[in-house]
Amino acid sequence: MNIVFLGPPGAGKGTHAQRLMKELNIPQISTGDMFRRAIREQTPTGMDAKRYMDKGELVPDEVVVAMVKERLAEPDCANGYILDGFPRTVAQAEALDTIAKIDVALNIDTPDEIIISRLSGRRVCAACGGTFHVSMLKGENCPACGGELFLRDDDKPATVKNRLDIYQEKTAPLIDYYEKKGILSTAKCTDGGVEENYALVKAALNAMA
Numbered sequence: 001m002n003i004v005f006l007g008p009p010g011a012g013k014g015t016h017a018q019r020l021m022k023e024l025n026i027p028q029i030s031t032g033d034m035f036r037r038a039i040r041e042q043t044p045t046g047m048d049a050k051r052y053m054d055k056g057e058l059v060p061d062e063v064v065v066a067m068v069k070e071r072l073a074e075p076d077c078a079n080g081y082i083l084d085g086f087p088r089t090v091a092q093a094e095a096l097d098t099i100a101k102i103d104v105a106l107n108i109d110t111p112d113e114i115i116i117s118r119l120s121g122r123r124v125c126a127a128c129g130g131t132f133h134v135s136m137l138k139g140e141n142c143p144a145c146g147g148e149l150f151l152r153d154d155d156k157p158a159t160v161k162n163r164l165d166i167y168q169e170k171t172a173p174l175i176d177y178y179e180k181k182g183i184l185s186t187a188k189c190t191d192g193g194v195e196e197n198y199a200l201v202k203a204a205l206n207a208m209a
């Protein structure tokens with residue numbers, strides 16, 4: 001099954017996609033993670049993307065589309081995949097339609113106040129890449145591996161606001177786009193924690209299966 005996860009930054013797309021990946025045994029393809037890896041490895045794509053990411057802006061469509069196209073051609077995508085953070089514009093969705101057949105677009109609908117609290121409290125481990133919320137941390141270091149935790153540049157308050165505005169303007173129209181295709185399913189998420197929200201995501205997915 002080829003699945004697209006839609007939803008504002010901080011809706012929990014990555015967290016739920018990782019769980020679903022293990023359950024369905026298909027890869028999670030996160031364009032944000034791919035760019036962060038490219039930045040760490042200082043590739044030309046990474047250096048180019050960083051200029052946009054640090055400001056909370058979208059990387060140009062042609063760069064993202066080329067990267068995803070290459071990734072979807074890899075053998076582990078043959079039995080399906082979860083796209084997490086792609087498409088983010090109608091142009092990306094149209095380009096995706098020329099290279100893949102999407103079965104379900106799962107909209108993780110999450111109120112703004114939950115998003116803002118999640119993003120500003122999110123910390124990422126520099127060593128293992130794990131993501132944690134400050135409210136769950138006991139010490140200063142990563143609870144999984146002891147690595148150093150940091151606040152992503154794009155999770156800083158001013159940038160979060162910019163990312164949410166861009167989501168509304170550029171990405172939210174995809175809800176309509178997939179609804180018209182008859183493949184949209186929405187999970188109305190709450191501040192009830194990961195388990196509760198994952199159950200809502202699974203129910204929305206099962207409703208389309």
Ligand code: AMP
Pocket residue numbers: 009031032033035052053054056057058059060064084085086087088092154163
């Ligand atoms: P994410 O981890 O999905 O929130 O992505 C982090 C940042 O990477 C975004 O704020 C964008 O700057 C960039 N990015 C990730 N995916 C895309 C995409 N599909 N289109 C454009 N920019 C993207």
